[in-house]
Amino acid sequence: MNDSVDVLENLFSTLFLCGVRPYYIYRCDYAQGLERFICSFRKEQEIMTELRKRLSGLAMPTYIIDAPEGRGKVPPPLNFWGSVHGRSFLDFDGKKIPL
Numbered sequence: 545m546n547d548s549v550d551v552l553e554n555l556f557s558t559l560f561l562c563g564v565r566p567y568y569i570y571r572c573d574y575a576q577g578l579e580r581f582i583c584s585f586r587k588e589q590e591i592m593t594e595l596r597k598r599l600s601g602l603a604m605p606t607y608i609i610d611a612p613e614g615r616g617k618v619p620p621p622l623n624f625w626g627s628v629h630g631r632s633f634l635d636f637d638g639k640k641i642p643l
Contacts, residue, residue, distance in 0.1 A: 547583045549594045556595070560603035568617070569605040585620075593623040597636045 546552070556566045571588060572581045583591075592607040608617045624634050632642045 546581055547587060547591065549591050549598075552591065552595060553598050556599055556603045556605065560600070565602060566605035568608045571607075571609045571620075573610070589620065589623055596622055596624075 559566050569592070571585070572578055572583075574582065588607070596604060606619050607622070608619055611618050625632075632640050634640055
């Protein structure tokens with residue numbers, strides 16, 4: 545159930561209402577025994593984009609990929625940008641906005 549927008553929205557909203565701020569949500573490491581928790585990067589990106597539309601900023605964790613060999617936590621972009629070069633973006637209704 546870690547790949548359901550509705551389940552994650554409920555989880556993060558409930559945590560926030562209990563006084564817990566969801567801070568990070570990590571991309572699952574590729575380790576033996578964790579296969580059932582692994583989603584494709586595109587699906588994770590779609591889920592996190594939809595959650596960003598639905599949740600308050602305080603209830604929304606930052607989506608993180610933990611770079612190997614201690615190189616840090618990298619937040620990948622969500623699906624709001626219309627191009628790699630950042631010349632436009634999409635609003636929450638999917639409308640393209642030029643910069």
